[in-house]
Structures are given as C-alpha cells and as structure tokens.
Amino acid sequence: MRQFDKIPFNEKVIIYALYKKCVKRGSKVFVRFSHNLTVKQNRNWDYWTGTDIDLLEVTKERMIIGYEIKGMKKYKGKYEPPGLYKGLGQAMEYFNLPFVISKEDSKPKFNGGAFDFVYLVHARNEIRFSEYEKRIFDLVPIGFIIGTPDGKFETVKNAFLNPIQSKEAKEHLLNNLDSLEKFSLESKIFKKIQEVGEKYFK
Structure with a gap:
C-alpha cells in the first residue's frame, strides 16, 4: 500500500508538496509565518500577522505570494x-499582512500589506471547479x-x-527576509512538515 493511501492529504503534506x-522554480520559501517572531538583531519593529501565513513565496522576480492552505479533514x-x-x-487577511509594528508606539508603520498575490489552496480528490464556485471567486x-x-x-x-x-x-x-529565520527551510517548523511530507510521498 502506498503511503499516501494511509496518511491523509493534510495541510502539512500540501505545504511540503507546494514548497x-x-x-523548483527558484523561489525562496517560508512556512507557517506568524507574529511570534524572535528578532535576534536590535530592531525597532516587529512583524505581526494574527493568522499564520501557511506558505510565503518570494520569486526570482521579487514577487511576494501568500498561500492559505486547507487539507483533508476526518469526518x-x-x-x-x-x-x-x-x-x-x-486568505483575505493576507492582503493587509504582515503588519510592521513600531516598538516605540505599537502602531503599524505602513497602510497595506506586502503581498503581491494571495492564493487559497484546497485539497480535493480531483480537479473540479464548478461554475458556481467560479462566480464566487470572481x-x-x-x-x-x-x-x-x-x-x-x-x-x-x-x-x-x-x-x-x-x-x-x-x-x-x-x-x-533574514529576520524570518524561524520560518525558513532550516527551521524546526519546516523539518516537522518535511518529515510528514517525505513519509507521505515515500
């Protein structure tokens, strides 16, 4: 039996496959980016997200893309x-994220978010996108x-x-981007995702 017949196609597996x-296309990737950011350097700001950003991609063309990911759930x-x-x-929240919060007055430094594009990624058993769904997402x-x-x-x-x-x-x-070390491909967060993903696709 294949591993992906035994392990659910959940969010960790999807993050791994998407990473x-x-x-492969030369992008930098960060996973589960959240506001509990430990900044080692002496800076007068912090990032704040509220919701976790499941996957953040920075392309070779310096485009910033956010992915909100939803996997299979047991029902x-x-x-x-x-x-x-x-x-x-x-996913809608991503448009205004991450907030860059000043440590001096705890207020956002900018009006608006950093992302160029935002995607919602859903697990499905087949590629199917109905006219009803298309009308909603339009x-x-x-x-x-x-x-x-x-x-x-x-x-x-x-x-x-x-x-x-x-x-x-x-x-x-x-x-x-150096301040996102905690969410990089060298992080403990990613290593746990990688472990599940590699086991799934084994």
Whole structure:
C-alpha cells in the first residue's frame, strides 16, 4: 500500500508538496509565518500577522505570494475535502499582512500589506471547479488552487494584484527576509512538515 493511501492529504503534506514546486522554480520559501517572531538583531519593529501565513513565496522576480492552505479533514470516519469557503476569510487577511509594528508606539508603520498575490489552496480528490464556485471567486482578488492526493496542483483561478498593497511594506519585507529565520527551510517548523511530507510521498 502506498503511503499516501494511509496518511491523509493534510495541510502539512500540501505545504511540503507546494514548497517543492516553489523551490523548483527558484523561489525562496517560508512556512507557517506568524507574529511570534524572535528578532535576534536590535530592531525597532516587529512583524505581526494574527493568522499564520501557511506558505510565503518570494520569486526570482521579487514577487511576494501568500498561500492559505486547507487539507483533508476526518469526518464520520473518512477524510473529506474542505468546504468552498474554508480558509477564505483567512486568505483575505493576507492582503493587509504582515503588519510592521513600531516598538516605540505599537502602531503599524505602513497602510497595506506586502503581498503581491494571495492564493487559497484546497485539497480535493480531483480537479473540479464548478461554475458556481467560479462566480464566487470572481468576486474576490484571491486565486484558487486545487491540490490532489498524488501531489499535483492546478490553478483554476488566477489571483489579481493585491488592491491594498503597500509598496513600502513590500520593500520592508524583501529587505528583511533574514529576520524570518524561524520560518525558513532550516527551521524546526519546516523539518516537522518535511518529515510528514517525505513519509507521505515515500
């Protein structure tokens, strides 16, 4: 029996599979980026997110892309894909994140977020995106990606440019990627994800 017949296609597995795609195209990747950031250097600011950013990709072209990921969940004894709206609210939050909070007055330094594009990624048993779903997602700037248990992904709706992006916030993040060490591919957070992902695809 294949491992992915025994291990659910959950969020850790999806993050692992998506990270491999991002790295293959030359991007930098950070996982489960959150506001509990330990900054070793002496800085007068902190990042704050509220919700975890499941996967943050920085492309070779300096585009910042956020992915909110929802995997299979156990329901009545079997694993089911997430409902259409699962994670949509969290993905919407990405447009304004991360906040760059001044340590002097605890206020955000910029109005707007750093991300260029935001995607919601859902686990499904097959690539299927109905007209009803398309109509819903045409109302929002969020893109939609379907991941299947064999580790394949298909973008069924492209994301639009973040309508409330702050160019200053974007440059701040690009210039301080070294402060995201806790969420890098060398981190304990990623190592746990990697362990599950490698076991799944073994």
